Amino acid sequence: MYRRTRLAAAVLLAATLTGALAPVAAASGQRDPVQRQLDQLVERDEVPGALAYDGRQTRTAGVADLASGRPMVDAAARFRLASDTKAFTAVAVMRLVADGRIRLDDRAGRYVPQLAGRPVTLRQLLKQTSGLPEYATLVDWSSPGTSEDYLALALAQPPVFTPGTDWGYSNTNYLVLGMVIDKVSGVDFRTYVERVILRPLHLDDTYWPAPGELTLRGPHARNYGINPAHPEAGRVDVTELPGHEFGASGGLVSTPPDLNTFWNALFEGRLLPHWALRLMTRDTTDVGGRDTYPPGSRYGYGLASIPLTCGGVYWGHGGDLPGDSVAGGRATGGRGTVTVYTTTWAAEGSSLRHLQGAVDAALCAKHR
Template identity: 80%
Template structure:
């Protein structure tokens, strides 16, 4: 779908879901709950959740037809852009094992990029200049990574490699193809072997080809289906998850995502020097995309300042049917995941999502 049509569809979702959402009772004494209630009452988010420190807070409903309470920490959801952190960790595992180098040309592993001066490091840092493929895809039919990359390569580069920063799912689409070649087993299998199994993330999985439903307990998701934007806001719980691939395809739970952040930043996946590169070789992205002032983007992870001092490290992800934010804070303040059942990646809703993360971590609600 053309980029401007995709943007219009997302804006439509953000402005029309308010008419459908239930009203939650305000609990002003709890700053975390207050942010969740604002998401439901003011922003029209059907359901929202904060999980950290062994505690789960919710607002709204998990199903707008039945009116059931919002699902808890056991619920599955699509990680969307948070998948990039798993992909980046897998790339750094290959680098640590000497199977590839950060300054290798991506064309060494991906023939479609032969002759282009794009490196693995630039893909990780979102500084390659490769244009976004998502807005060019016809989501009414399945495609291959090679087909999606061809769409991006047919468009004008956003900038010369290394000259600027620009968030693009194409970077991580390519990194999945790089892992395929360097590991010899495919990026999904490699992530399972090196990240999911070692951290015992038993509720996290890659959807199978053709699989559009979520396994296990989950909330319903609502938004504009990119394959049928003319239908307006609909139930988008079913989506082509397999096609989202290395840039956004994983499905997880709040507990598993928190365990991933703790495992990654706790040094259980990578040697210390590799983790330092991920978090110190960074770009100032404050005020760009969804990032507030003072944010920095590293290798598939970003730091966001906290109002109480320090930062938290994580990522974030948005689809027409959900938004996910959070990560692990410095200073021992813990780890938290925020999840909404519709797109909440802009305007006041984005502020309330980020506010929920900040309130939980600054109150110590992510510890434990």
């Protein structure tokens, strides 16, 4: 999930990724700039496997399984979206807004009793300006609970700032938005997202994990990282995770073609009225230089814009878990859509530069 405040962030940031890796990388020195970034992720950053899919071409580097050495999977394989899930949740909320069932300036406490009396609005939740503390670092992931349990953990902490006065990435915002969808739609937020996004777009390879489901369905690469429940073990296989518990903040599983289809549909006006999409992308906060966002980045409603070296921006989100990182989205100016992911956490230092560099290279390819 947990992009921009990673799952058990204190553990992940403090941990040194250990273990000798011997990934099989694609031949270096290739002229293709996207492949070059993927190769650097594997050869320099010790990422086991990396993939980029732009709708026409799939590029890979490394391996899908360190034990067997099998080559990195293709674009038909599934991976955890982590916090890319937030874009789906935000679109679902905006569908309720467009249908007149909620208003952006409604207080969240109107729908979530635990927030009664707190001046937090739905707009602030979408924009990450609520000041609600992060819950993901407080959860005992070996003994998962309910959304209400997780929210209670966050609310037991003091607010990070007064609502609306600052920006601070918190998975708690989207935890609450999932609870709002539950209340207003009358069905579980997962069912509502399926009804208004997944089924209409025929995203047949995208799904919410069932309760207790730890594995990934269908073809997939193995994932490696620090298990938050057992950080003392160092870098291990973390393919099996309690994905259902990541919920509206980070629970979806998908494929690169499905994710690209979502981005294209959103920006082609197939999911929301144009006025709703304009709100999502124009009511934004400058987040450049904060967290993993490069200078010039802005955060809207479950979407972020990232500047491109060839001019313009791309809109997407991104996500990180101990076992994968995801980047990409749809560029302005008809420059296309791309999904890039790695099979380990790659949200810091050179690995982050190469991950974002692969996205930039793919979307700027027509302009080089």
